[in-house]
Amino acid sequence: MTGIKEIAKQAGVSVSTVSNVLNNKKNVGEETRERILKICEELSYYPNMAGRGLKSGKPNTILFNFSDFDRSFYLKIINGISDYVNDNDFDLIICTDKSCEKYMNNSLTSGSIILDKKMQDEVLNRIAGENYPIVVLDRIMKNPWIKSVVVNNYEPMYQLIQGVIDRGYRSFGFVGGPEETADNKERYRAFRDALKANNIEFQQKSYFAGNYREKSGYTAAKILMLSRELPDCLVCANDNMAIGAMKAFRDNGLRVPKDIAVTGFDNCDLAEAMGLTTVSIPNYERGYIAARYLIENIRGQKNVETFKIEARIIFRESAGIKKD
Structure with a gap:
């Protein structure tokens, strides 16, 4: 099985250099970076969630955060998110409660969809940025990198x-x-x-x-x-x-x-x-819309105006x- 040592050996660099490249750190020269990523692709070595985006240095993975398994509508939201994510060649991680925060950085995921009242505004404001957009489904936030998609209650x-x-x-x-x-x-x-x-x-x-x-x-x-x-x-x-x-x-x-x-x-x-x-x-559509806006923001099509979903x-x- 291919490992990081084999990648380092073929690239003629140290294991720490390969690790720095895979973690998207900027302390490796561009030529060396490209050589390491090319070897990773040739050997199908994808050590983490960032796998499919190694060449571009972007994870191509989004995170969905929720907290309540007792409520059936979450499954419909997840289906909507998953369909849009798959159609756009992204991966999806589903995470709950406090464990989410450690995955909310652009070396592991490209952005997050949040539906968890336990995730504090202060945390979201600290994490959101130009390189890490967020979509929230359970609140309206005024932040230049956070989009609110909420139900018109x-x-x-x-x-x-x-x-x-x-x-x-x-x-x-x-x-x-x-x-x-x-x-x-x-x-x-x-x-x-x-x-x-x-x-x-x-x-x-x-x-x-x-x-x-x-x-x-x-x-x-x-x-x-x-x-x-x-x-x-x-x-x-x-x-x-x-x-x-x-x-x-x-x-x-x-x-x-x-x-x-x-x-x-x-x-x-x-x-x-x-x-x-x-x-x-319309919870399926709610998830689909949230994923669409998040991926558009990841791709630079910035849109953070609040979107309200109508109900009947x-x-x-x-x-x-x-x-x-």
Whole structure:
């Protein structure tokens, strides 16, 4: 098996010189660099993720960072990213949590797509640069090397609530996601604005903090059922929590929507089977668009204006016409 020592021997240089070339360091002469890279190609020696880009000195690899395996929409995003990446002769690394940061440098990857609330803005601002563009999917950032591709949460949530009100519902509960996330903030703001526009009062005691997972929706619904009066409708900031709430109501003999209506947001794989009224986000396209913008920025076609993805409302049985 070919190794770095064999490359050094054929090139007539030291092992450290070969290592410097493979790590894209600038302390090797151009003629020597070209000779080493040519030998690497001839012997099909690609020691790391930068393999296919050795000749140009660029890795031709992008990184996708996410953190939550419990949410099925990630797979659709990954499929979209993967299809665009493969069509453009790039490689893809998928990485989670803190382990990502060590791969976010231009000797290993050409740029990153970030969908992880745990990845702090300070870290992204420090890493992003002319030679390392970043696309973020979960926040809007003002940085000349970071492009934001985000869901338009406000308008579809507002329209969803207006549609529910138009169907006869007048009292509401809300199950939110992590309160620091941009998605949750926008969805909750739209919810409150729609109620206010219809002169419907909302009491803070009817707000339940969740974490976008099914269990938190189940727990919120159980707490809600301890009160003397149920709201007409429980609005959930995502589908997983809505499905958890529906299961809790069912387990306790309540009927959806006859006893209480439920709405979600995402249109996850189970939403249709559960008859859940929700907002559908085109997640495959979301990943595809993010990969397209990242690779264009890697290639020098700089575009960092925020791109907002539109979503559509799907009314199903869980929030049908209210009948007194």
